[in-house]
Amino acid sequence: MAPSLEVSEYVQDVLSHPLKVGPKLVAPEPEHCPGPESESAGKADSCEGCPNQAICASAPKGPDPDIPVITERLSGIKHKVLILSGKGGVGKSTFSSLLAYAFATNPDSTVGIMDTDICGPSIPKMMGVEAETIHVSGGGWSPVWVQDNLGVMSVQFMLPNRDDAVIWRGPKKNGLIKQFLKDVEWGDMDFLLVDTPPGTSDEHLSVNSFLKESGVDGAVVVTTPQEVALLDVRKEIDFCRKAGIKVLGIVENMSGFVCPKCTHESQIFQATTGGARALAKETNIPFLGAVPLDPRIGIAADYGESFFDAWPDSPACSALKVVVRKVAEEMGLRPETVLPED
Ligand code: SF4
Secondary structure, three states: OOOOOOOOOOHHHHHOOOOEOOOOOOOOOOOOOOOOOOOOOOOOHHHOOOOOHHHHHHOOOOEOOHHHHHHHHOOOEEEEEEEEEOOOOOOHHHHHHHHHHHHHOOOOOOEEEEEOOOOOOOHHHHOOOOOOOOEEEOOEEEOEEEEOOEEEEEHHHHOOOOOOOOOOOHHHHHHHHHHHHHHEOOOOEEEEEEEOOOOOOHHHHHHHHHHOOOOOOEEEEEEOOOHHHHHHHHHHHHHHHHHOOOEEEEEEOOOOEEOOOOOOEEOOOOOOOOHHHHHHHHHOOOEEEEOOEOHHHHHHHHOOOOHHHHOOOOHHHHHHHHHHHHHHHHOOOOHHHHOOOO
16 A cells, blocks of 8 residues: 555544644644644654644633534524535636625625635636725625625635735635624625635535525536546545535536637537536536636636626526526526526
């Protein structure tokens, strides 16, 4: 058997132990810290010589008292949806921003988007609020409002310089995500979309553990058509099933390229094994639709504009509307109340 640097944990084991209270440390966690809230805190071999060892070893290991606080804080949000992908580069954040814009086309709906990709936050840029900062009031952190009914929260707003690299280790990532959920004053809201980093990392586990009590409607999984991307989607679906997260469906992004001049469609990423449609059938998960690769989606994201407003007659816009209505249907909503028919 090949040597391993770390002992892996099974998803069920991690999820069946709710996040614990973090002790107050006297020094930063060293590189191989198992996590001050973990069962092995202060007792693991890697804790030897750490100035926090006595504190971590004697810290209480009870359930996190912040979970009820988070539940109360999010009690005004009717629907919470996670946006996941197995792999990076499939357009998950772009899709999250498009879904948020689509939900916000109904002036009676209030929508929030939370960017938990703390190492590569891109939502503020895509929503045109990159230069904004967070306002703190007595009630908590206020989201940045893109329009009257569409708010954004991202770590990007806390960085002094937009090019600053953010290096977060596991326990700190959990802490930041917890702070987002605990301290952001979302108020009464119809939809909160949580844009997560690719894979099945700490952030997924944190978001799931923290949101467990307050309820998540489900997850939308974004992929591209080729088998290399679908391989990781299978893992993501497995993760959701073990974590008890309902998968609302799979979206196939970059599904063919539509020439903006002649609208002819070519297949850039070949669906050699049947693409997301075949995977949805195989895993018994709803197929939400296919969105073509359209360079104008990228342009709208770069300029922080709504693609729906900029190119309403494009084939990609029509395809996206089909997906949005299907997402609403899978959430148990009447699609025409979320996104009115054209
Ligand atoms: S003693 Fe605490 S802070 Fe130090 S390595 Fe162990 S768990 Fe991490």
